[in-house]
Amino acid sequence: MQPRVGKQTVVVSQGTLLDRSFRPLKDVQKARKKHIPQLAHGLNEVLRREGVHWLRDPETQKYNFPEYLENIPRVEDFAFDRLPGFTPSSRDMGFVASVKQAGCRFAGSTSSLTGILTQIYLLLSEEKSINISDLSAEFDKAPRFFTPGQRIPTSVILLYQNGIYTTDYDGERDSSDPEEIILLPLGTLLEKFLTLPKAQFDTFLKSNTSGQHPKLTDVHRYAKYGNFLMRSQLDCYDKSLPGTGVFDLKTRAISAIRHDVYNYLNYIDHNIESLRGREGSFESEYYDMIRSAFLEYSFQARIGNMDGVLVAYHNTARIFGFQYISLREMDRCLFGREDAGDRVFLRCVALMEILYEHITNCFPRQSVKVTFEKRSTVVRAWVEPLEVDGGEPPVVELQLHLQNIMHGRAAKGSYVIYADYPWTVQYRIERNVEDQATILRNRDRAYKRQMSIAKSLPTTQEGSEGDAEVLEETFGVSDPAQSQSTVLVDEGTV
Secondary structure, X not given: OOOOOOOOEXXXXXXXXXXXXXXXXXXXXOOOHHHOOOOXXXXXXXXXXXXXXXOEOOOOOOEOOOHHHOEOOOHHHEOHHHOOOOOOHHHOHHHHHHHHHOOOOEEEEHHHHHHHHHXXXXXXXXXXXXXXXXXXXXXOOOOOOOOHHHOOOEEEEEEXXXXXXXXXXXXXXXXXXXXXXXXXXXXXXXXXXHHOOHHHHHOOEOOOOOOOOOOOOOOEEEEEEOOEEEEEEOOEEXXXXXXXXXXXXXXXXOHHHHOOHHHHHHHOOOOOOEOOOOOOEHHHHHHHHHHHOHHHHHHHHHHOOOOEEEXXXXXXXXXXXXXXXXXXXXXXXXXXXXXXXXXXXXHHHHHHHHHHHHHHHHOOOOOEEEXXXXXXXXXXXXXXXXXXXXXXXXXXXXXXXXXXXXXXXXXXXXXXXXXXXXXXXXXXXXXXXXXXXXXXXXXXXXXXXXXXXXXXXXXXXXXXXXXXXXXXXXXXXOOHHHOOOOOOOOOOOO
């Protein structure tokens, strides 16, 4: 990558990440496995055999797991206040103390970091197409690009606390009311539904007025990479799995509900009725996960040193079945081969750390708001102080450029992601030196794209004309995999 100074930007940093420079994440403290939940109701059988496990066999009508699991308890009947609850990184004092003890400057949890890692991956891979070769012939012509929701700009707050920066999700432009989105509390409820015996689970229902219920605690992994400490909640453990035996629990509503979540009650009579097929099947839901969730799942699992994820498919009222998906399987779908994901993940984390160094230098020892967006051949980061003394806060625009090197020469992202040869990454960070009005206009366009995608997702059916319209409006192409530059011809258009 040749150094340069452009008319609109100046180079503030550039360097090379050699193949041999990447090291695995290090555990800062041992997780107490005895406190990690385990599956109940015989669901550990799902971990031992690949593929989908029907809760109730559609041919024999016999239950493979307790009939009790079929009907999901209502969210309004569950006492969420009896659970520990989610604590953002900045308010987790135990985590903050560990960051200092580990000698790190930056910290965050999976919920705040995976969006950043996704933006970096999209640049690193040049939006490599997903691999759906294992699916049936009905998906031969199905889109192989990530959904708009996977490419949505992501915003975080870096809170400065005595020499360290913790990362919290910034929901300032998220118009969703958490109380109206059934999937958020339902996911928490279902985690307990699947890991607690019925008698214990029932103590968390509002109908239990005895005041007696198990005191549950969340268990986390603290993983260090360079100056970064990452926190991941450990959902479940089974000693039969390889490695740490830890895996993630994911509860997956059918696509009709996920894309019209405010009207979810209209779809509780929609069922999964077959293993394979383009509609109403486990296979169609699996395909949708590859496009819209596997990248996030794989990053979360690697931060937590997990083997994979167990997915429960449902329609908010009824569970249809379960499937265990290993990291190796996700790697095959995302990157084209098993075990490719570690190399991808470590490069994304290393680049995120480099970005953080320059982001925090924009306004030293101050808390800042940052929005990241991969667009065309660059990841832009707009940085502004969280607090200012009157007036509009100044905004700095940083730009990350990458060049993959393999066999001693420049290589396409789709090739280096799949290949298994030494892989070097050259990076360059530039600062936009245009006037403040131009930088604000760039940032505000990203904000509009962020809100546009978020608003379109509830009513957009994957693979439909609506999906193509959102892509055309936001990225300028209906299939990013068919274009080298997934942006609008006119960048001013939203």
